[in-house]
Amino acid sequence: MVVGPEAEVEVVVLALPPRPEVVSVARLVVGALAAADPSFDDERGADLRLAVSEACTNAIQAQLGRPAGPSHDAPIELRFEVGPGCIELAVSDHGGGFDPDRLESHPAVTDPARLEYEGGLGIPLIRLLADELEFRAADGGTTVVMTFGPRVSTGRVVS
Numbered sequence: 001m002v003v004g005p006e007a008e009v010e011v012v013v014l015a016l017p018p019r020p021e022v023v024s025v026a027r028l029v030v031g032a033l034a035a036a037d038p039s040f041d042d043e044r045g046a047d048l049r050l051a052v053s054e055a056c057t058n059a060i061q062a063q064l065g066r067p068a069g070p071s072h073d074a075p076i077e078l079r080f081e082v083g084p085g086c087i088e089l090a091v092s093d094h095g096g097g098f099d100p101d102r103l104e105s106h107p108a109v110t111d112p113a114r115l116e117y118e119g120g121l122g123i124p125l126i127r128l129l130a131d132e133l134e135f136r137a138a139d140g141g142t143t144v145v146m147t148f149g150p151r152v153s154t155g156r157v158v159s
Contacts, residue, residue: 009083015075016056018063018093023056026078030089039085039150047129048087048148052078054122055091055144062095062142085149092143 014029016022027049034045059076066072072094079090107113127133132147 009081012080012082014078016078018060018073018076020057020060022076023053023060026052026056026091029078030080030087033080033082033087037082037085037087037150040087040148041150044148044151047151048089051126051129051146051148052089052091054126055089055146058122059091059093059095059142059144062098063093066094066096087148089146089148090143092138092141094139094141096140097137097142 012029012033014025016025030048030052031045034040034048040048056076056078063072063074063076074094076094077090077092079088079092081088081090126144126146129148130146131149132145134145136143136145
């Protein structure tokens, strides 16, 4: 772990093989980081674990969908920056990149026609969970940067 001098930001970087079984490692790490910050409750920690799972799964699928070659087996990189009341997650792959604005649209989750589609919920889910979301083109792939702050629960249900 590297500690940044100016803002008390801790940085954790993991390089993981592009295999589905490593998603659990990413979930464990981000869960531990959220649990170590008292401003993140269990529910917000679950949001971070779900978002990192979706981002890692997308990165692995993008990369393994490429032809065999050096980028096919290159590790995906996870970068966690933890500051007071803020966690930034970045997931980088070598999957060739994509334009998030050109993703195929699917029916709303509540529409019964949605059942005919497999997948396609990861990015909309990350958009819902993260406070900020950015997609960056990066060296033959994509970096998904998600920023999370704690959410204060009011105990109210709003419909």
